[in-house]
Amino acid sequence: MTSVLANIGRRWLSLSEGVGQMTLLTLTTWWKFWTTAPDRIEFMRSLYKVGVQSFPIVVVTALLTGAIMVIQSGQLVAQYEAYGLLGWGAGYATLREVGPILIGLMFSGRVGANNTAELGTMRITEQIDALRALAIDPIPYLLVPRFFAIVSMMFLLTLVGNLMALVGGTITSQFLLQVDWRLFVWSLREYLHLSDLFNGLIKSVFFGIAIATVSNHFGYHTSGGAVGVGRAVNSSVVFSAVSIFVLDFVIGYFLP
Amino acid sequence: MIEFLKVRKSFGEKHVLRGVDLTVKAGEIMFIIGSSGAGKSVLVKHLVGLLRPDGGNIILDGKDITYLSERDFYDVRKRCAMVFQNSTLFDSMTLLDNVALPIRKHFSVSLEEARRRAVEKLALVGMEGQADRYPADFGDGMRKKVAIARALTLDPQFVIFDEPTTGIDPISAAIVDNLIRDLSVNLGVTSIVVSHDLRSIFGVADRIAMLYQGLFILDGPPQLYRETDHPIVRQFIDGQPDGPMEV
Amino acid sequence: MSAPAAQTPSSGPMSRSLAAVGGPLLMIGGELRDIFRMLFLTLYYLFRKPVRWRAVVEQGYEIGNRSLVFVTLVLGFLGMILIYQSAYQAQQIVGDLQLLGALFLQLLFREFAPTITALMIATRVGTGIAAEVGSMVVTEQVDALRMNNADPIQYLVVPRFVAGLVMTVVLSVFAVVVCFLAGMFVADRLFDVSPTTFFNTTLLTWGDLIAFLMKAFAYGIAVPVISAHAGLSAFGGSEGVGAATTKAVVNCSLAVVFLDFLLSGFAFVFLF
Numbered sequence: 001m002t003s004v005l006a007n008i009g010r011r012w013l014s015l016s017e018g019v020g021q022m023t024l025l026t027l028t029t030w031w032k033f034w035t036t037a038p039d040r041i042e043f044m045r046s047l048y049k050v051g052v053q054s055f056p057i058v059v060v061t062a063l064l065t066g067a068i069m070v071i072q073s074g075q076l077v078a079q080y081e082a083y084g085l086l087g088w089g090a091g092y093a094t095l096r097e098v099g100p101i102l103i104g105l106m107f108s109g110r111v112g113a114n115n116t117a118e119l120g121t122m123r124i125t126e127q128i129d130a131l132r133a134l135a136i137d138p139i140p141y142l143l144v145p146r147f148f149a150i151v152s153m154m155f156l157l158t159l160v161g162n163l164m165a166l167v168g169g170t171i172t173s174q175f176l177l178q179v180d181w182r183l184f185v186w187s188l189r190e191y192l193h194l195s196d197l198f199n200g201l202i203k204s205v206f207f208g209i210a211i212a213t214v215s216n217h218f219g220y221h222t223s224g225g226a227v228g229v230g231r232a233v234n235s236s237v238v239f240s241a242v243s244i245f246v247l248d249f250v251i252g253y254f255l256p
Numbered sequence: 257m258i259e260f261l262k263v264r265k266s267f268g269e270k271h272v273l274r275g276v277d278l279t280v281k282a283g284e285i286m287f288i289i290g291s292s293g294a295g296k297s298v299l300v301k302h303l304v305g306l307l308r309p310d311g312g313n314i315i316l317d318g319k320d321i322t323y324l325s326e327r328d329f330y331d332v333r334k335r336c337a338m339v340f341q342n343s344t345l346f347d348s349m350t351l352l353d354n355v356a357l358p359i360r361k362h363f364s365v366s367l368e369e370a371r372r373r374a375v376e377k378l379a380l381v382g383m384e385g386q387a388d389r390y391p392a393d394f395g396d397g398m399r400k401k402v403a404i405a406r407a408l409t410l411d412p413q414f415v416i417f418d419e420p421t422t423g424i425d426p427i428s429a430a431i432v433d434n435l436i437r438d439l440s441v442n443l444g445v446t447s448i449v450v451s452h453d454l455r456s457i458f459g460v461a462d463r464i465a466m467l468y469q470g471l472f473i474l475d476g477p478p479q480l481y482r483e484t485d486h487p488i489v490r491q492f493i494d495g496q497p498d499g500p501m502e503v
Numbered sequence: 504m505s506a507p508a509a510q511t512p513s514s515g516p517m518s519r520s521l522a523a524v525g526g527p528l529l530m531i532g533g534e535l536r537d538i539f540r541m542l543f544l545t546l547y548y549l550f551r552k553p554v555r556w557r558a559v560v561e562q563g564y565e566i567g568n569r570s571l572v573f574v575t576l577v578l579g580f581l582g583m584i585l586i587y588q589s590a591y592q593a594q595q596i597v598g599d600l601q602l603l604g605a606l607f608l609q610l611l612f613r614e615f616a617p618t619i620t621a622l623m624i625a626t627r628v629g630t631g632i633a634a635e636v637g638s639m640v641v642t643e644q645v646d647a648l649r650m651n652n653a654d655p656i657q658y659l660v661v662p663r664f665v666a667g668l669v670m671t672v673v674l675s676v677f678a679v680v681v682c683f684l685a686g687m688f689v690a691d692r693l694f695d696v697s698p699t700t701f702f703n704t705t706l707l708t709w710g711d712l713i714a715f716l717m718k719a720f721a722y723g724i725a726v727p728v729i730s731a732h733a734g735l736s737a738f739g740g741s742e743g744v745g746a747a748t749t750k751a752v753v754n755c756s757l758a759v760v761f762l763d764f765l766l767s768g769f770a771f772v773f774l775f
Contacts, residue, residue, distance in 0.1 A: 039361075045348075057753065064764045071767040072614050076606065097588060102760070105622055109752035113630070117745025122346075124741055130344040132326075133304050134358045134410070135333040176768060226641055226741035230634025233748040237626040242576050249580040252588060347742070 022217040046149035062161035066168030087187025104207035112215035116236035119219025154208030210243035263312035274470030290467035305329035337407035343399035352387035397428035562666035582685030604701030621722035625755035629730040633751030636734025671723030710774035
């Protein structure tokens with residue numbers, strides 16, 4: 001009995017410690033973002049890397065997601081013969097829910113994992129200590145550019161991705177469901193509002209913040225050699241995923 | 257001048273430093289030796305604030321740096337540079353940019369100027385020809401040389417070398433040894449070298465301090481070590497596997 | 504007329520852009536070939552050689568039990584928001600929430616439960632497998648295995664494959680339950696749809712269940728194999744482990760989305 005309690009206690013303590021570390025790191029990152037001039041080279045490098053890494057994957061995912069949503073809605077629509085609602089059915093869910101979530105998950109996997117792996121490797125090969133020994137503060141140098149790059153890219157990519165998803169949906173609607181693409185597009189324009197798009201975009205910003213925060217934290221605080229890096233990446237993607245779904249719910253609930 | 261006064265450091269149950277005393281005079285080359293895991297790296301990391309002691313004091317040029325904040329350590333680190341055991345170059349940049357980074361960050365110069373100065377530093381270690389290549393292309397010896405060049409960019413008064421010749425070929429080791437000697441003779445740099453390379457130890461050191469089980473058991477010039485009767489020191493110097501030393 | 508000095512037939516803009524497309528394609532093709540090769544070898548060892556059942560059980564525990572909380576959290580929140588959004592919209596457009604539960608259940612089986620579960624397994628387990636196997640590779644434990652005449656695929660991949668496949672299916676079923684209950688909770692609390700109305704299986708067809716099983720099965724095969732492949736191709740110390748885990752997540756996620764597309768299309772055409 002006591003060992004179960006001790007176990008729970010230990011887990012709770014290490015969880016609290018982790019959350020505390022992450023909060024401190026994030027607050028420090030934001031603070032330094034406003035107060036310290038960023039390193040231009042690292043900034044550009046981060047933006048480029050994050051964008052280039054994630055762009056093809058997000059485009060492919062978005063196209064497929066749009067297609068999948070049309071297929072699924074198509075089945076429902078066929079049951080009720082309400083072909084005019086196909087655009088609405090697929091589009092609404094895609095812009096508000098499925099689009100941001102899947103793009104967020106893909107982004108977390110491609111960029112978040114990579115970020116954690118890179119920072120983690122730097123940590124265990126003492127490169128971060130080397131920076132400190134050269135009197136260079138690692139937080140504005142390493143973490144701020146990455147944070148900014150991740151959040152801004154996530155936003156941009158969701159914007160592009162949503163568009164791609166609708167394209168994918170339109171193509172699928174025409175060729176697989178035999179619903180004329182003009183009807184599909186009309187349905188989109190008729191039933192979807194800008195607020196649907198914005199809702200999804202706001203979510204994407206929060207997802208980006210979550211992914212940046214989590215991946216920075218686990219990478220920066222890695223310990224334990226090569227095995228530790230693997231474990232850090234694991235934790236990073238898991239926590240990012242949970243955050244995405246929790247944030248999705250919270251934003252969906254509180255935002256019209 | 258550097259002084260360690262009764263410095264203690266433990267990691268959980270492991271008492272690595274048990275109240276060490278050490279004085280390093282300006283301009284001298286001090287070697288800290290001992291078996292692997294004796295605490296040599298732990299000790300020197302205190303000088304740049306990468307570790308904080310559990311007890312005792314560390315004085316650098318008359319200033320007590322024991323309880324400085326991370327922020328305040330930046331000034332210390334500009335005067336006291338460290339070359340890490342694993343070279344720890346930044347993999348994502350070329351050798352040139354590795355050396356140029358601290359120049360860029362601490363002197364308000366353009367990127368071109370920083371790179372120009374970086375080439376000068378690389379020339380000190382004979383690596384200026386490889387400036388545009390990446391650390392991954394090189395073996396330990398050459399990476400170490402670049403790490404030394406990088407450590408010298410802020411013109412430090414003190415340099416810490418953590419096992420500079422471990423795992424590198426004898427020629428590169430000799431180049432590193434000569435560099436350490438040149439720094440002291442020509443630039444008056446105080447060097448603290450953590451090592452168990454006997455050839456370097458007896459080739460370059462002005463003074464040697466041996467760390468064993470958390471304390472310094474001998475402290476003096478190389479001559480002292482050649483002639484000592486101290487059983488533990490003797491065993492280490494002669495490289496004998498059997499003896500009173502607990503490893 | 505003089506041609507630009509540095510241009511040769513193979514460096515003009517045309518060939519360069521073809522190379523830009525062709526290069527990645529070739530690389531993807533090579534990866535796919537390796538992954539399928541690993542799949543065939545895994546199946547070969549599974550059916551022709553003794554299986555380490557104890558390892559299977561151990562891995563099953565790793566994958567299944569350790570993912571329960573994660574899957575519960577994710578699918579719980581997903582269920583809540585899906586019902587919240589759909590009920591809200593349905594109230595506005597259709598006005599009637601009778602079939603909400605029934606449609607939700609259908610959609611869960613067909614799409615969300617297996618796919619989201621698989622993506623979550625890819626994140627948690629995929630990185631886990633890649634990290635574990637990758638660490639073994641870079642610390643030369645895998646070489647040590649080979650020296651002892653134990654084939655790494657038989658020793659490492661097969662147990663994870665079997666466990667992964669079984670657990671994906673099991674967790675997908677669990678996901679349906681969790682997600683549905685979460686949706687039921689929201690429907691009851693916020694939209695006054697009683698649980699008995701919500702729990703409506705009348706629209707569920709065999710086609711839905713077949714689609715569900717097909718997807719869970721396909722994902723269950725893809726994720727362990729792709730992750731193990733990523734792990735075994737690790738090289739270069741801790742950097743290699745990091746790269747392997749990233750590769751595992753990315754490849755698994757892409758595979759899941761792609762398989763989802765294929766199987767959804769297949770189901771649409773042939774099952775409905």
